[in-house]
Amino acid sequence: MNSYRPSLLKYPRSFVRARDFYNCSHPGLDNRPCFCFRVGIDGYAMSEGAHSSQRIALAYHLSHCPAVLTLGVKTNLADYSLRDRSLIQNATKVYFPTVFYADALDAMGKEIFPSVQCYRYLGNKIRQMLLFNLLDIPMPETRIFYGNRQRDTIKDYFGFPCIGKVPVGSSRGEGVYLIRDQNELDLYLSRVRIAYIQQYIPIERDIRVVIVGRRIIHAYWKKSISGEFRTNVARGGKVLLDPVPREALALALNVAIRCRFDHVGLDICQDHDRFLILEANMNFGMHGFEEAGIDYKALLCDMVSSGEI
Numbered sequence: 562m563n564s565y566r567p568s569l570l571k572y573p574r575s576f577v578r579a580r581d582f583y584n585c586s587h588p589g590l591d592n593r594p595c596f597c598f599r600v601g602i603d604g605y606a607m608s609e610g611a612h613s614s615q616r617i618a619l620a621y622h623l624s625h626c627p628a629v630l631t632l633g634v635k636t637n638l639a640d641y642s643l644r645d646r647s648l649i650q651n652a653t654k655v656y657f658p659t660v661f662y663a664d665a666l667d668a669m670g671k672e673i674f675p676s677v678q679c680y681r682y683l684g685n686k687i688r689q690m691l692l693f694n695l696l697d698i699p700m701p702e703t704r705i706f707y708g709n710r711q712r713d714t715i716k717d718y719f720g721f722p723c724i725g726k727v728p729v730g731s732s733r734g735e736g737v738y739l740i741r742d743q744n745e746l747d748l749y750l751s752r753v754r755i756a757y758i759q760q761y762i763p764i765e766r767d768i769r770v771v772i773v774g775r776r777i778i779h780a781y782w783k784k785s786i787s788g789e790f791r792t793n794v795a796r797g798g799k800v801l802l803d804p805v806p807r808e809a810l811a812l813a814l815n816v817a818i819r820c821r822f823d824h825v826g827l828d829i830c831q832d833h834d835r836f837l838i839l840e841a842n843m844n845f846g847m848h849g850f851e852e853a854g855i856d857y858k859a860l861l862c863d864m865v866s867s868g869e870i
Contacts, residue, residue, distance in 0.1 A: 618656035626862035675824035706756040725749040728757035770813035780805040
């Protein structure tokens with residue numbers, strides 16, 4: 562860290578702290594240049610435009626990686642040390658900033674990984690559906706229904722069976738319901754404020770394709786157990802390492818790039834001769850990597866160290 566001395570001007574610590582968050586990049590009111598400083602490390606002030614070359618992360622995904630300094634996640638910026646705050650404020654790129662910091666760092670113009678799009682669409686099936694529809698990405702027929710009047714029209718669009726999902730925050734197969742009759746529909750509707758209804762496609766297995774950066778790093782099948790319509794490993798599903806069709810791989814990579822998802826596990830099903838996107842998982846599990854003998858953490862570290870991500 563002693564090598565981190567870009568554009569240094571030494572000031573007393575009291576001066577630096579008083580201006581800890583002072584920053585400007587615009588002319589003064591009289592149109593003369595506004596000379597500003599950001600706080601640097603060890604009480605130094607950094608001139609506008611100075612950046613940290615230290616790779617930093619907030620969440621612990623890269624804590625094993627010697628190329629990255631992991632600072633941890635604190636819910637108050639003031640809880641970070643002066644040095645760590647300076648690293649965050651002046652970093653050119655921040656890895657795994659978490660949903661708490663992602664939008665703020667993006668608004669500052671900083672590059673983050675995963676992309677801000679990953680955080681904005683994390684766990685939100687409604688937003689994902691809208692994005693997929695706008696981009697004409699193939700997916701099972703899906704509609705959302707607000708309020709009692711709209712809910713009464715569900716049967717005008719979907720027969721039984723159909724799929725009902727908790728649209729925000731559900732994962733690992735939780736909040737997914739197979740609706741076979743009116744009683745099951747009523748039960749589902751009693752559990753959600755917004756109804757997210759999807760066409761039921763009878764399948765025994767689906768595909769998970771994991772993309773990091775702009776590269777597919779793994780792809781495999783997930784097969785449901787007998788009597789279970791969900792293929793999630795958390796629901797007893799099994800990972801199968803059978804070859805994944807090239808059409809599914811091409812679809813997944815195309816979707817990730819167009820949606821600007823650079824750290825995502827895309828679930829895909831095959832309906833006759835069509836491949837359809839089911840959903841995007843930003844917090845994907847590790848079972849598929851473990852079954853294939855892939856060291857995900859080492860791979861992620863290598864991609865960061867090489868500058869690929």
